[in-house]
Amino acid sequence: MSNRLRRRREELSAFLRSRRARISPGEVGLPSGGGRRRTPGLRREEVAALAGVSLGWYTWLEQGRDITVTASVLDAIGSALRLSAAEHAHLYRLAGHVPPERTPSHQDSVPDSLASVLRGWDPHPAYVLDRHWRFVAGNTALSTVFGSITPGLSCLEVFDDDSPLRQVLPAWERMAPDLVSEFRVDVARYPDDPEFRHILRRLRANSALFERLWGKQEVRVSARSTKEIDNGVVGQLTFDSVTVRTDEHPQMRVVLLSPRHGTPTASRLAALSVRH
Structure with missing residues (x-):
């Protein structure tokens, strides 16, 4: 031994x-x-x-x-x-085993502990996604940057031709390979979740880009990324994005955005906040 x-x-x-x-x-x-x-x-x-x-x-x-x-x-x-x-x-x-995934209970609201994180991240944008990559809640700064976001909106809807997300995410096609490779990880993580199978079938049928990227079989998990946002008032905003998961609420992830150094994002965000 x-x-x-x-x-x-x-x-x-x-x-x-x-x-x-x-x-x-x-x-x-x-x-x-x-x-x-x-x-x-x-x-x-x-x-x-x-x-x-x-x-x-x-x-x-x-x-x-x-x-x-x-x-x-x-x-x-x-x-x-x-x-x-x-x-x-x-x-x-x-004992040498992989712990089983905890089955999350259905939850439409953000727990107080995560809501506190969102409030504390102001004046920078922050939001919470559920296990199916759907928007659950965001802080005041997120509304300032994105405008009103409907609860239930999925990040993956950027693959839909008429998605409103394409208007605020000019670099969405550069983000697409990472989205698909990370989504593949979650599909495998929850093999018995019928909603993931439904989402996957719809995306493969409706988006040629998603189908092509899915066929590459790439797998990637990254807690950090860059998000470029086109705000209709102050122009382009560039954020460093960090995704945080907690053991207490494994069905949710918190996404925290910080103005990227060397860009005018911080000053533009401040000017945008004054307007609101």
Whole structure:
């Protein structure tokens, strides 16, 4: 066994023991047995029973033995130990598995924590997209730069011939390859999401450019990009764009725009803000 694998199994052992020790029998509907328990929290046999696995097998797992563990068993153990979403993902990684994608709940409004980020980013534009790349909300500066944006508008609608986004994004064709390659990543990330399949079918059928770029099979993920915006009042604005995702709200991404240094964007944005 390599040193790296040994360290990971040692961490797995310590993690399982610590999670077991924090749960009292009463929390999971088990009798305490009376008197003082020598083991803090749950015993190994109690965790094994709750998870539906043998005591011997669970003992080997907690001891860091070189055994094979399936995702379904990890889910059962995570449930027995009442792991949070973050702890559950950590358990997967320690056991050598890729954590499953959390299924997001439908949400039409921005959580308070993300809304606070949008407000705090003023006077620079910021907005939130949902998992399907649709606009959910933006701050005051975004409205100043783009005008009114209808909730539900998708970034991918730039591939539609009559898209209003083309009027404010003069460099949209230069952005197109990155959009398609990043969209491919999300399509693969959510293979069972029917909405992604619907979006993909529509784009391939209606846009020759999208179909050509899709056929290149390129995959790219970048948190940074450049956005050039044609504002009807002050002219071209150039922003450095950073995309932020959070574990707390994985179904949403926050896009933060900052005026690019060496361009007149900052002064033009200030002049535009005064007009509003």
